[in-house]
Each structure stands twice: as structure tokens, then as C-alpha cells.
Amino acid sequence: MNSPNPTTVAASPPETPPRRGAIRLPKDRHAIVDNFFRFQSLFGLVAVFVIAIAVSPSRNGENVFLSSGNLANIVRAVSEIGIIAVGMTFVILIGGIDLSVGAVLGLAAVGSATLMVDSGLGIVPTVLIVLFIGTAFGATQGAIVARLGIQSFIVTLAGLQAARGIARMWSGGLGIPIAYGDGPQEAPEAFSLLSGSINGVLPVPALIFLAIGVGALLVLRSTAFARHVYAIGGNEKAARLSGVPVRRVRVTVFAISGLLAALAGIIHAGQLNQGSPNDGAGYELDAIAAVVIGGTSLAGGSGSMGGTIAGALLLGILNNILALNNIDANVQLVVKGLVIVAAAALQRLRPRIA
Amino acid sequence: MNSPNPTTVAASPPETPPRRGAIRLPKDRHAIVDNFFRFQSLFGLVAVFVIAIAVSPSRNGENVFLSSGNLANIVRAVSEIGIIAVGMTFVILIGGIDLSVGAVLGLAAVGSATLMVDSGLGIVPTVLIVLFIGTAFGATQGAIVARLGIQSFIVTLAGLQAARGIARMWSGGLGIPIAYGDGPQEAPEAFSLLSGSINGVLPVPALIFLAIGVGALLVLRSTAFARHVYAIGGNEKAARLSGVPVRRVRVTVFAISGLLAALAGIIHAGQLNQGSPNDGAGYELDAIAAVVIGGTSLAGGSGSMGGTIAGALLLGILNNILALNNIDANVQLVVKGLVIVAAAALQRLRPRIA
């Protein structure tokens, strides 16, 4: 135990210049272990990735899993869940939960289709209006949580129902197909780029997901807002005593979640050429799973955005590799359950601080 | 400080008369308010009940909502969710969550049908085996949570998938109809009592729900186990240092949840004369909603069984009154969302302790 002399902590007189060396983390075994475990939220992802390569079928001598088309598909397939999960991470970090995201996605998909096809709006106004709706919906939920002190589980469960109901009423219950062109009842061609790829390799939704993910990662690393988020989740009272605007942060966080769910809804509509009120059913659970597998605690106050991105990719790889191996759908369910627990266990290897 | 001899603390002979006066609540305004708010978990239920009476259609001058047949139906309709919610209350009180209950219900329904119809077992062995399966499933999840320290959300989400997959494999994906009689491929007639009523008034499932509810209420009021449950949810570390067998309690709690979900599955099969692997999909959210509307905190450590029962009944009344008024399904969703938030707000009226 070559830790710096603990007695000096207490006994050193003020005049003594600070022992610089002692302030740095000692570059010993512990530091190495520590640094290693900093990336723990990636352990599960790496493990699943390696296993996927190993068990992937091959075709014409090529590893199917590793083929660029397949990898692109994986990221595309998780992009909506991933974007939602980014917003969900903020919510969970403050110790809340947002069950409404799937329904807001559906509402946004319906909104995108209706506004472009029926109301004949252009892409920019459509996107702005839809994002506004999502943000407002989220902010309203946040305000109810913050003002009335009702648990967010209940508020957003109610929000889920309400958003679903509104989407059904708005769309008349049916999916609204999106045809492209310049005519009436047609959406601008450019909207269909959402289902395209950059250079035929990187799907646009995947790109958006990664951009949002990296952006959120930076926000969480370097803004005061992020510190307030962690503080509220970690010790709300301390946050309040420190003058953190708890209510405002809370509302903002739910607004972000609504905003990102709406963005996912726009992408959903663009990818599927339709906005249906039933879109996104159950996505909330997948998104929460991504966040939690990524090592964020549902109790709030600890977690990382990198973990969430890893968690979303992990789920995507898992779905993909099971499908590639022709596993029966029912058996898949069981295997998926087991792998998720195993991956989560990997994320916990490190002993907790008592 | 005119305290009596402090040595009595450790060695106190029970004969010492305690200073009664100091302990009583002062019988002033605050006490009245306090007593009033003791029943706060019923506020939402009472409000919804009153509103239901007011807006109920009437037939031949009789309030349809209040007709005994209708009230019985309401309780019958919520009985499965209610039973699950009772188990869920324990889980949430320790700060956990159990997402697997709906799937375990489905597994149990399939098990009941298969064991009686295909394997020709009698009611008692069938029920025992199915309850055992549910309990074991729950206990396994609890053990994983307790041993590996993975968040219960993830463990039971995985459990949900696994149970659903197993049920599908067991049943071949289709519902197994239950015909009654003495022949082969027939279930004992007595099993159909689950869809019957006592004296034609009180449906058997409703009776079971109320019995389980009252039983759990007593357990929560008066057992050491319950105090351990609250303690773990309140402050796990303090509980451990106080000698609470944290792991064992945790496993037990998840086992109870599995047991009650299996019981609900048996009832489900009995009510619908079939066991289908898809039974109970989404019930977990309804059950959690019942618990949370009943005033139990998802953070653990505080809540009541009476609240849960009230919460389940509230949801049942809400569904019933909306259907009685033949409200459009989409509008129903929105209205339901709003009423749930309003009911939850009612449960929070009391000022929080800073």
C-alpha cells in the first residue's frame, strides 16, 4: 500500500508548499486498474462483438457479421432506439424515467407525414413543428413532475397513453403513407434521404445517431448543465442547497427527451415512408435497457453517455447475430435474456465503493 | 433533562413504566390533519369513484356503474393485475422492479393448461407445480439481483423475454384450450370455478384478489419480514449493518412476486378457459402503475399495500366507466392519461417534509 502518507494530510502546516506529486493519482497498480475500469461500460459491448464475430456464419468465405453492409444495418437498426436512449440517459441521470418516448416517436412520425403530405408543408417547417411538439410534450411532463412532485413513471405512463391517443386521432388511426414528389399530397423528395446512406456505406440515421451521441457525450463532459443533472440525481438536496435550479433542469431534461424522441420519429417516418400512430410501441423499454446496460443507475446520479451508446449497439449486435444464425424466434427470446444479464454482469465486475 | 436512570437502556427491565405522555401525538389541529392524510392513498380512488357515479349512464332509473353486477365485474377485471401488483409492491418497496410478471403470468397460464389437458394432472398437482415454477423463476431473478448486483430492471427485463420464449416453446406458440370433463385431454370441472362467482355475486378471482390483498396488508403491517423490506428500501447499508439478511429478503421478495404472478396466470387460464403464451403482455406496466398510483415510491422504502389495492381498483373503475360511456378508444387513451395524473396529484397533496 504505497499510498501517499495520510498523516501529512492533516498535519502539514500551511506554509509547506503543496506536494504536487501527491495530488496526482499515483501511477501504480491501482491507477492502472482504475484506468482499465474506466472503460467498463464498454466491456459488455466488446465481449458481445467478439462473440458475434466468432459465431457469425460465413458466406463465400466472408464473415457475414463483419461485412460492411451488415455492420451498417446494425447501426441503422439501433439508431432510433439509440437517439431515444441518449435523451433517456439525461432523464435517468436525474433519477427519473420517461415511458412516453415510444408514443412521442409515433406522434412525431404521424406529425411528419401529415404535415408534409396533407398540409403540404416543406421539410424545414415540418421538422421544426414536429420537434417543437415533442419538446413541448416533454417539457410539459417535466413541469408536472417538477411542480406537482408526482413520480415521473406515472406522469410519463400517462403521457404515453395521451400521446398514443392523440396520434391515433390525428391520423384517423391509420398509417399515413408518404409519397415523394412535387404534387399535392406528396412530400419533398429530399425527405427520403433519411432512408439513404452516405456514400452507400453509412446510413443517414446511423450518422444522426452517432452525431447526437457524440454531441451528448460532450455536453455531459463539459457543461455546467451536466453537472447539475448529476447533482440532482446524486443528491437533490445538496443540489438545491448549492443553488442549482432544480426545477428548471428537470423540465429541460424531459424536454430534451421529448425532443430526441420526436427526432427519432421523424427519422422513423423517413425510413419507413409512413407515419403510423402505432410506431415506436415498446421502444421505451429498449431505450431504458440500452441506458441501464450502459451502466447508468436507475437511481440517478451516476452513468455515462458512452455507456448508453455502447448499450444500444450491444442490443443491436445481439439481435443481429441471433438472426444471422437462424435461431428460432422463441429461442432467441430466451438467449437474448441470458446474454443481456451476462453483459450487465460484465459491467459490474468492479467492486462497488461501500 | 429529568431522564430516568440511563442504564435501563440496555438492561431495561420491562417493568419500568414508560413516560406515556411524552410519546402521544398532541391532540391538536396537526393531529387531525395527520390522521386525515393517513388515508391519502385512498383519495384518488374515492375521487374517481365519485366521478364514476356521477357520469355513469343509468338504465331503468338505476345507476349502471353502481349496479352490483358491474362492481363485481370491475373487481374481477382488475383481479389479475391486482394480485400481481401485490407482489410488485414488495419488490418496489425494496427499491426494485419486476418487469417479468406479465410473462410469468403467460408461462403459468400455459403451464396450467398443458399440465391439466396434455399431461392429465389433477388440479392440486397442477397448481402446485405452476406456483413452484413461478416462485423459482422469481427467486432466480432475485438471486441474480442480490448476488451479482445487477439492477433488477435489467434482470427482470431479461426474465420477461426468457419466460415469454419458454412459454412459446412449451405451447408451440398457440393457446391451449381447456375443455372440462373426465375424459383424456380434459381438465377437471372444478377448475372452471375460477370463472364463477360466489352466490352469483362475488367473482372467484375477485375474492382471491381481495384475500391476497388483505393477507399482504397484514403481512406488511405486522411481520418482521415487512420491516426488513422497508428497511432495505429505506437505507440498504443501514439495514445490513443492523443485521437484516438483505440478500435473503431480496430473494424472498422476488420469489413472492413470481409466486403471485403464477397465481394470476392460473386464474387467467381458468377465466379464459385457455392458456396462451402471449397472455399477460404489458401487465407489468399496469401493475406498476397500480402500485405507484397507490402512493408507493419507486425509490423504495415507503408505501402501503392498501394504496396498491386502491390503485388497482382505481385503474379498473377508470377502464370501466370509460367503456360504460362508450367513449372512443383513442379519446379513452387521452382521458385515461389525464385522470391518472390527476389521481396521482391527489395522492401528493400533503406538503412534503423538507
Next chain:
Amino acid sequence: MTDRPLVRMTGIGKRFGGVHACRDIDLTVTAGEVHALLGENGAGKSTLINVLSGVISEHDGTIEVDGEPVSFTSPADAQRAGIATIHQELDLVAGLSIAENMFLGREPRTRLGTVDLRKMRRQAEAHLRTLGADLDPRRLVGSLRVGEQQLVEIGRALSLRARVLIMDEPTAALADAEVERLFATIAELRRAGVGIVYISHRMAEIELIADRVTVLRNGTVAGTVDPRVASRDDIIQLMVGRSVDALFGEGRNEPGDVLLDVRGLAVTPRRPVPGRTEPAGVDLAVRSGEIVGLAGLMGAGRTELLETLFGAGGSGRRAGQVTIGDRPYRPSGPRAALARGVAFVPEDRRGAGLMLEHSVADNVVLSALSSLTTLGLVRRPLLRRTVAEQLTALAVKAASPSIPVATLSGGNQQKIVFAKQLLMRPQLLLLDEPTRGVDIGAKAEIYHLLHRLADSGMAILLASSELPELLSLCDRVVVLHRGRTVAVLPRASATQQAILAAANGDDVKESG
């Protein structure tokens, strides 16, 4: 420096339900003075300063700052008015770093609007250095010892550069060396014209630094005195309404046989947690009827030793021998320890001792439930009676056993933790800073109690950072340094100097 008060509070009153925590209190703070606030546990000190610091916004009475009436609706308001507060309970965010905690809510920004991490770190380091704390500001607060967290709280308050600084028991978790540092800092602040409100239960500190003492009793001002004039007894008289009898040295029974015997105890943790000092060669013995003290500097490993003895330490390989009553003792967990008659009062009452939102009664009986149940069913009348007796015996000030522990004053919360463990009627009682935040009257009662418990044959091992407490209470003092026993000083040879010398790792001959 003028005598014009920086802050004038007039007619302050506050009720919590049926409890009148403060009524009609007047208080002034002038520039450059240390105004001490004294009173028993539950007298209303924290409530009063919560009013001043904006935590409590609904109250009776008025506050003036610089002669201008103000009304604070949040802590931020008070901070803006130049009033900074170190709260009694550690209110830090475990998941954030030291620097982030110190600047929470007012993070320095770069031109891009992001947090200026470097500036934040530099300033945090500087403030910590003033306090003599050599801590990396990037460390997570959750990994700090309680004392270190206390320093972070103080550093945070200093960084606000307030004109009025409120300190609610800032030294409760500090050892003497840090206390000295803090006092040096306070002296500087006073010279700079800062007005300081200082709350403590340690009379010696008050005598050292206070310019004025206001004593609260049952929510009202019992009197304001000049400590240079008034004697300690006068002040205590004001506080508790009687004089507190001399505590110690009453006739003690002869100790019995050795109950706890620890030889060469060392724990090699499976994965070391930075900052923890696991036992690394501990030798000590406690006889029944004996009170043995554990001394050491912050981080010497007292807490870890007690945790290990209670089966609550970190997991790892264990060397050495521990016996209780001649039988080997190696508890698998707290439950097993309790079963062997070992009880433990942890140092961190909020984190490890209490279920804050639960009732006083529920907390008190948690450990002893099995003796209050038949067939798993709780015997309510017995439970109620037991709780009542415990509360009475420890003179806990609580409106009723059914109110949440969180609403008790700090010292009364400590008594609840105590009560819970005593109900177990242990043969060995492990105490970690048992009188932290306890008022002088109650402290005396706890000391009496410990003596009587020892006389009844209990063995007590007590870790404390208050040397006077160890010196007057213990039959022997075991000094730890970096997890090892470096000295065992019998009562006769135990002096402040001897203990400190040993604690600093100076060579001391083992005696006794």
C-alpha cells in the same frame, strides 16, 4: 470594521407541525466577529441558521442585511446576499469530483460556455490548501473520508467569499490537526471583516475562538454572554438549565476476563479501495467491563478496524487471530456479528446508521426485531413499550416515536443509532465517533451510560477523534497508525502528547 451589524434577525419563529423549533429569536452578526451559537440538541440552532441561509423561506420575523430588509426564497438568494453556509449534515454529491462539488451551481465558464475545468480545479486546490488538505480536486467526493468531505464543505463555503459565514458544527468530523487549521483560517477571515456564526458542541473550541456566545434553549434565546467573562459552567447552566456533573473517574469495577482478543489482524483486500486503510497488523485486547479507546489520525484505519470486527469491512484475505470469549471469531457479516453479541455504532449516521424517512420507532427496533416477534409477527405493545423506554432512557427529544428520524436534530439522530444497537444487549460494543454532534448534557449522559454498561460487564471499544473524550473515558487507549497498532497507553500514561506522538508514527514504546 465597524460595530454596525452585517445581519440582524428579529423575532424569528418557525414551527414544524406541533414542534416550535424557534420562537421570537433575535440575533445579530457584526463584521469581524465570531458569534457562537450554543444549545442542546434540538434547541433550534440549525433551524435558525436555515432561516438565515434561505433554506427555510417561510418563517416569522424579519432579516436585515446591511440594514436593508431581505427575504430569501432559496439558498441561492442568501448566497447572492453574501451569506454562505456550511450545513451540519454533509450535503455533497458523491458522484461529482471535489472541484465540481465546490463550484456546483456557479461553475466558471470558458468563452465557449463550457465549464472551465482547469480554473475550477486550480481554485479548488487553492481553497483546500488554505485548509491544509492535500487532496486532488478531481477525486470523487464519494471516495473521501467523512473528515475530508467536511473539509470540502468548508472549502466550498470559503470559495463563496461571503461576508457572513455560517458554520454548523464544522468540526464534528475533524481531528485536532484539521481543527487547528480551520481556526487559523477563521482568524484570517475575521481579520478580513467576515462575520461568522459558529455552532459547536465542543466547549473548548468556543472558548478558543468565540467573541460572543448566544445560547438557545427550547427554541428561544436563553442568553447572550461574553465568553471571556462567563465561565464554562455558566454557559452550560444556560444551555441545559442545570450544571452538568463531573463526568468521570467514579468508582469503577475491576475489569473481568479478556473478551475480545485481536492478534496480528491484517486484511489484504481483494481489490483495494483508494483511501481505505485496512487493518495491517492490529493487536489489542478488551476485557469485559473495560472501555478501550482507539486513537489515530484521520485515515489511520480506526473505522476500518471496527468495520472488520463487525464483519462489515471490505472483502479480502485475513491474517491473524481474533477471539471473543476464547472462541475464534470471524463473522461473515453484521448478522453473524450481532449473533455473537457484537454491536456497532457506525460513524456515518445518515449513510450507514439510519433510515431517514422512517419513523423513530422503526429505526430503534430494527436490529432487535427478533426479540420483539413471535412466529415472525411483531408484538406491537411490547415494541411500543420498548421504544418508549429507550427514548426516555436516552432522553431523545422527539415529538413522537412515529415521526421520521430525518426531522430530529442532529444529536438526537445520533442517539437513535445508539439506541438501536443498545437494544441488542451486546457483550461487545463497537463505537465509531459515538458522540459526534451530541450536546454536552447528552454527552455526559452517554458517558455515564457507557460506564454503567461497562460496569455491567460489557466490553466497549471506542474510536474517537476527540482526545479529551478518549482520555477521560477509557481505561486504555490503543493508537493506530496506517492500520497498525503503534501504541497501547494505559490510562495513567495516556496524555494528549503521547497519543499524538504515537499517532504521527513517532516511535513509542509499547507499554501495557
Next chain:
Amino acid sequence: SVEKDGGDGGTDASAQCGSGKEFLIGMSQANNAEPYRQVMNDDVSTAAKAVSGFKVVVSDAAQDNSKQVADVENFLSQGINLLIISPNEAKPLTAVVKKAYDKGIPVIVLDRKVEGDAYTAFIGGDNVAIGKAAGEYYAKTLLPQGGKVVEISGLPGSTPAAERAQGFREGIASNPKIEIVATQTAEWLREKGQSVMDAMLKAQPDIDAVYAHNDPMAEGAYLAAKAAGKESAIKFTGIDALPVPSGGIKAVEQGRLQATFQYATGGREAIDLAKKILVDCSKDVPKSTTLGTTQITKDNAAQVYTELGGKQ
């Protein structure tokens, strides 16, 4: 550059057709949780077992369009030789089906269509016709004197629900004395059918018949009526007529339902077509096959059950 996917030419064509070869068939199912679709899967698998060289993989989109798109993409990565898809919804699956088709993979669409004609063949029932047949049965046979009908509809927003509602109204038009007094959704589910019916029995005094959009909901409604002691006063009909023990045919045979209308899965027909395409190298298969419906009442229930190969 951003470009739209798909249409990148069909180089990756399926293995050459012909007998004695191995063929991997991907069956993309919209939602295994619906009995109707489970039976469709079973029909496909059973029929495929009879063809040597056929291997079927079933994927379950669990009612999610996106998931179904991914399922098909995964099939393509794996290199299936033929795709059978029962789309969750038409529009969203159109692009990926076209992608498969453009790669030269034969595509058989079941039950619900996709848009355009970039698929090899469609096999499905006609829900408007089925609804109409049911309506006509009500008008002429079940309630010739008229009466009050309660409609229990499928999942809001799904095409079969809309079409069965529409067809039914056309069918009963000839008998103005038939009145639809209430419509409530039970989302295709038996348990929801039960609880919805519970409430309707209270709200609606004299119900003569219940028109349910599928058999499970009809059975649920029957159970509710039975609990209220009204099962013999009310007539129940469903749709699907699955030849399995839990299906509607048995319910008719056992007297719980008055009638049900077959909604054929097309599973066997799909494999027949697949065999023509892959084994027999037939270039010319019918682009669209509409499966008719059979009205099942007590008179023909047992016989139809056997005909359809139902397991006893």
C-alpha cells in the same frame, strides 16, 4: 454523397433453381403473438417439410415495422433463396421488399400487401369480402328480424379491422332493422374481448348479437356473457376459423360461437408457389391469389376442421 438505398441491381441472385438442391426460405412474420400468424408460420413450416431441400427460418417482428425491415435485411445478409413476408403494414415494408426483389430474390407476400409490384406473388384473403359475408349472414340468417349488434373491433389502425368493419356494414345494409349499437376495440385479444364485453353488457340493455373481428375476441365476449348468465340470449360470431384446438372452428362446433368466417393463412399456398419457383423453375406464377372465405356454422364445422388438417 447521400444516396437512396436499394435498386442497386440484382447481382446477388438466388441460387439457380432446380430439383435436388438446398433452399433457404426466409419467412418474415409481422407478429408471432397473434394465433392467426402463428398458424400461418406453422402452415408454412409444415408444408415446407414436405418439400425436400426446403429449409425455413421464421423471424418475428413483434408488430414493429422497423424490426421487420431489419429482419428482412438480416435475411439478405444471410443469403436466403426466397422470401415469404407477411408485412406488418404495407408502405413501410415496400422498400425493403423491393430491395430483395431487385436482388433477384423471389418474394411471396402474404395476407397484407405491399405497394407497387416489386414482388413475385401476393396471396391473401379479402377482408372487405369477409366482413360483407358476415354482414349478409347477419342480415339473412342470424338476425332476419333485425336486432341490436355490438361490434368488437381489432386493433385500431390495422387494415383488417377497418376493412372488416366496412364490409360488415355493406353486408347488413340490406336489413335496416339491424342496428350497430356500440363499437369497442379489444385489439384482437381474448382477454380484452372479455373485459370490453363486461362493460357493454351493463351499458347496453338488449344485445342480440356480437360481431367480433376475430375469434379470440368473440370467445372473450362469450365468456363475459356466460359470467352474466346471458350466453344463450346473445349470438356470437368471429372471423379466422383457425383449424387448431383453440381456434374458432372448434368454438363453433362446441356451440359457443354461432358462426365464423375463414381467413385463410395462405401458408400452404405460399410453399406451393415457392416450390414452383425454386424447384420447378416456373417463370410464370400468378401475381395475385385471393383466397376465398368459408362460412362455418355448426353444420359444417367438424367437416371443415378435418379438411383443413386440424389437429384433433
